[in-house]
Amino acid sequence: MVRTVSPEASRAAPGRDNSYLLASDTTATIMFTDIVGSSTITERLGDRTAREVLGPQSEIIRRQTRTHGGVEVKSMGDGFMLTFPSARAGVACAVAVQRELADYNREHTERQLALRMGLSVGEPVREDEDLFGNSVILAARISGTARGGQVLVAQIVYTLAGGTGEFTFRELGGFELKGISSVHLLYEVVWRPS
Secondary structure, three states: OOEEOOHHHHOOOOOOOOHHHHOOOOOEEEEEEEEOOHHHHHHHHOHHHHHHHHHHHHHHHHHHHHHOOOEEEEEOOOEEEEEEOOHHHHHHHHHHHHHHHHHHHHHOOOOOOOEEEEEEEEOOEEEOOEEEOHHHHHHHHHHHHOOOOOEEEEHHHHHHHHOOOOOEEEEEEEEEOOOOOOEEEEEEEEOOOO
16 A cells, blocks of 8 residues: 655644655655565564554654654555655664664564665656655665665765764665666665664
């Protein structure tokens, strides 16, 4: 099921309009998230119980997205497509989500969830309430390359957010990403549980 959230429903704070994050020809940071092993969880527990188990990660992602000024473009059941006004905001959100999920896992040892995340920056094309284009494809492919607990970013995200001094990155080298012809240099955001 694809769930689209209107820009009005995704505001980070009352009175703050982030609808420009879904505009065409606007530079945006795109993030994809995915729960590792969600299909296995659903098969093992059944649809209803699996939704209950996966629910906390959705709440964490939505809360941190709002906190960091982002917009939920869509939910894909076990993952999200999000957009942020800056690379710094996107990376900060990703780290906050991973830390909060690590806290959740410590408290719920019987329901461990591993989330992988990928970020890119570009000028996506908007159609209705969805985004398309190379930056969207790149973020999705980067997310698919990550392991559980990893936040991987494109070189442009590293270039933009690395200069803030807020984050630590590890260069992982060049990757061939499915459906993309060139090799892309990827970086891992190094984060520690809170």
